[in-house]
Amino acid sequence: xxxxxxxRLPATPPNLPGFAxxxxxxxxxxxxxxLYEQNMxxxxxxxxxxxxxxxxxxxxxxxQAEVNHMARLASHPSIxxxxxxxxxxxxxxxxxxxxCHAALAQRYRITPLPLAEALETGVRIASAAETAHREGVLxxxxxxxxxLTTAFGHPVLSDFGIAATLAEAERTxxxxxxxxxxxxxxxxxxxxxxxxxxxxxxxxxxxxLLAGRSPFxxxxxxNGSAALVARISRAKPPPIGxxxxxxxxxxxxxxxxxxxxxxxxxxALEFARDLQAVEEELSLRQTPIDAVVDEWAxxxxxxxxxxxxxxxxxxEAVHVPRRRRRAAAHSVxxxxxxxxxxxxRSASARTRSAAALRRVWAVSAAAVxxxxxxxxxxxxxxxxxxxxxxxxxxxxxxxxxxxxxTWDDPGIASGDTxxxxxxxxxxxxxxxxxYLVDASGLDRVCASVRVARAGKTxxxxxxxxxxxxxxxx
Numbered sequence: 001x002x003x004x005x006x007x008r009l010p011a012t013p014p015n016l017p018g019f020a021x022x023x024x025x026x027x028x029x030x031x032x033x034x035l036y037e038q039n040m041x042x043x044x045x046x047x048x049x050x051x052x053x054x055x056x057x058x059x060x061x062x063x064q065a066e067v068n069h070m071a072r073l074a075s076h077p078s079i080x081x082x083x084x085x086x087x088x089x090x091x092x093x094x095x096x097x098x099x100c101h102a103a104l105a106q107r108y109r110i111t112p113l114p115l116a117e118a119l120e121t122g123v124r125i126a127s128a129a130e131t132a133h134r135e136g137v138l139x140x141x142x143x144x145x146x147x148l149t150t151a152f153g154h155p156v157l158s159d160f161g162i163a164a165t166l167a168e169a170e171r172t173x174x175x176x177x178x179x180x181x182x183x184x185x186x187x188x189x190x191x192x193x194x195x196x197x198x199x200x201x202x203x204x205x206x207x208x209l210l211a212g213r214s215p216f217x218x219x220x221x222x223n224g225s226a227a228l229v230a231r232i233s234r235a236k237p238p239p240i241g242x243x244x245x246x247x248x249x250x251x252x253x254x255x256x257x258x259x260x261x262x263x264x265x266x267x268a269l270e271f272a273r274d275l276q277a278v279e280e281e282l283s284l285r286q287t288p289i290d291a292v293v294d295e296w297a298x299x300x301x302x303x304x305x306x307x308x309x310x311x312x313x314x315x316e317a318v319h320v321p322r323r324r325r326r327a328a329a330h331s332v333x334x335x336x337x338x339x340x341x342x343x344x345r346s347a348s349a350r351t352r353s354a355a356a357l358r359r360v361w362a363v364s365a366a367a368v369x370x371x372x373x374x375x376x377x378x379x380x381x382x383x384x385x386x387x388x389x390x391x392x393x394x395x396x397x398x399x400x401x402x403x404x405x406t407w408d409d410p411g412i413a414s415g416d417t418x419x420x421x422x423x424x425x426x427x428x429x430x431x432x433x434x435y436l437v438d439a440s441g442l443d444r445v446c447a448s449v450r451v452a453r454a455g456k457t458x459x460x461x462x463x464x465x466x467x468x469x470x471x472x473x
Contacts, residue, residue, distance in 0.1 A: 010034075014049055014088035019096075030054050030063075035099065038083075041411045045083060048095040063093050064402075069137050069160040070095075071432040075417050077290055078128040080148060080158040084406060084433040100148035100156060104209075108144055112212040115244050116284050119275050121147065121155045122206040123287035126272035128157040129202060130291045133195055133268060140193050142201040143181040144208050179225055180214035181205060184233045184259055196261035199271050203256025203264075204237075206275070211240045215257060233259075249278045388458030391418070391449040396466045401440035403466055405447045407433050412451055419457060422447045439468055 010032040013021045019036040025046060026033045034047050050063050070082040081098040088094055104121075107113070113121070125147060132139055139146075139160060146159045183200035185191040207215045215237035217223050237257055239250055252274040258264050265271040272289050279286050389410035397404045405420070412418075417429035422437055423446055439445050446465040451458045 011049070011051055013047075014090055014092055014094065016047070016086075016088060016094065019045070019047070036096075038096075041409055044099045046097045046099045048097065049088070050093045052090070052092055060093060063095075067095055067434070068436055069132075070097075071430060071434060071436070072135055072428075073128075073132055073137065073160075074431045075429045076128055076131050077154065078124040078156050079131070080156045082432040082434075083409065085404075086406070086434075097158075098150070098156075100150050100158070102145065102148055104147050104149055104155065105145035108209045108212055110212075112242070113209045115210070115242075115249075115282070116279075118206055118209040119249075119279050119284065120287045121209060122202065122275045123272045123279075123289060124155050125157050125205065126202050126268045126275070127290040129198055130268040130272065130289075132157075133198070134291075138193055138195075138198060140198075141178055141181075142198060142205055143178050144205055147205070179228050179232070180216065181208070182232070183261070185261060187229050188233060191261070194261075195267060196264050199256055199264045199268060200258075200261075202268060202271055203253045207237060207240065207253050207257070210242060210245060246278065246281065248281055249275075252278065388416075388451050388453045388456065390459045391451065391461040394447060394449065394461060394464035396445075396447075396464060398439070398466070398468070401438060403437045403439045403445050403468075405435045405437065405449075405464065407449055407461070409433055410451065413453065416451050416453045419450050419452050420447060421449070421460070439466075443468055 010024045010027040013024070013032070013034045013036075016036065018039050020039065022035040022037055022044070024032065025035050031048050031050050034049065036045050036047050037043070038045050050060070067082065067085045070080065071085075073079045074082045080100060083096040083098070085093070085095045104113075112118075125142070129139060129142060137160070139157065141159060142157070146157060147155050148158045150156055179187065181201045181204045183193075183197035186193050186197045191197075204215050213219070214228075216228055216231040216235065218231075221227075236254060236259075240253075252271075255274070256264055256271055265274060269289065269291055272291075276286050276289070389412060391407050391410050393407070395406045397406070405422075412431075417431055418433070419429055420427040420435045422435070427435065429452060435447065435449075437445050437447070444465060444467050446463050448460050448463040450460045
C-alpha cells in the first residue's frame, strides 16, 4: 500500500499470530496500514488496522462493509486482492491485503504517463468499476492515488473504505469524497453518487494520468476546495494539450466529464469501450475488458464483439422455509476468456447445468469432451485432486447475524481461486480466505472450500457446520 500523508503518529501495530511486523506503510483518519510478513505461505502483505479510538459502531460497520465489498470483488484482476480479515487480541479489526505499490500516484505528478499506458490503465480500472457496479457496489472514490500497482506491474483499484451499495448511495450523503475527482452533481449534493458520477471520476482519473494534474487544477492559481468546486460545477475541463493525445481521446474525456450526467457514457463499460476505440485508432494493442458477462445463455454463435455485454447480478436474499434455508451467495465470479471475464451462473442454474452434463456424460465419451471444452468458459470443471492444494480446517465466528468462515491459505498460486460451498450453493470464485454469510433467520449453516486452478478443482475441505442456537466451536 502507498504512504498516506497524516499529521498523527501511527498506532502500535497489533500482534497477529502468523504474521511478523515489518514497518509502517501509512496512516489515515480511520486506520493505519502496516507491512507484515506472513509466515505461511511466506509473503509480504499489507494489513489495514482500524484505530481503536475511532472504532465506533458506525466505523466498524463501515470497515466490515469494506471487507465484504473487497472480498466479493477480489477475484477481479484489476481489484486489490483481500486475503483475510479478523480482530486482533486488543480488539482492533484488521484486513490483510495484497502488498502493492503506490508509485503511480506519485509518478504521474512528476512525469505524465505515456499515452498507451494511460489508456490501458483506464480500460482496466473501468473494467473493475463496471464489475463492482454489476455487483451493486459503488467505489465512490476513484482517483489516481487509489490505483496501486502489483508486483507484475498491473494496475488495481484499491480502498473501498467509503464504498456503498447502489441502494445505500441513494440514501446517504457523499462523505469523504476527493474533490478534484468528484462529479459536480455530487459536490453540489444535487444528486446522490451513482454510476454516472463514477464515470465522471474515471474520466477525471485518466485525464490526470495524461495531464500530470487533476482536470480543474490551475497551475499557480487558487486550487483550494471552494475554487475547485466552483470550477467543476460550471466549467469544462481544458484540453490536455499533449501533441500525442488525439482529438478522439479529448472528446471521450470531455464526454465522460460532462456536467449533465445524462450526457456521459451510460456505464463504466461504455467508457472503457471509448478508450478501446482510441487504442484501435492509434494501432495500439487493444486492452481486454474484464467485465461480467453471460455467454452460456447466449449460445455458441454469439458475436465476439458482444462478449462485453453486461448482465446484472442478484442482490436480494433468497427466502426458503426456516429449517431448509440456504445461505445463497450473490456475488459475481470472474473467469478468464481472451476478451472478458464471464460470470458464474446462479446456484440453481449451476445445479441444472451439472445435471445436464451428467446426462451428457452417460451418452458418450465424445460428448463429454465437447461439453468440457464449452463449459470451461463459464464454470469450473470438477476434477479429482491433481496437485492442487487442499484447504484444511475451516473456522467460524458469529457476529450478530453474520457468520464468518475463515481458513488458512494452503499455498495457492497467483491464478488460483477458492470456491466456497454454503449449504449446497456454490459461491462465486474469490481470493480471500474469509467468507461472510448472512445467517439471519437460519438455524444451521455449513460450508466447505476447494481450490480452483486452470478450469479444475482440488479436493474439497471437510465441511464445517455452525448451529446458530449454540456456541461456535
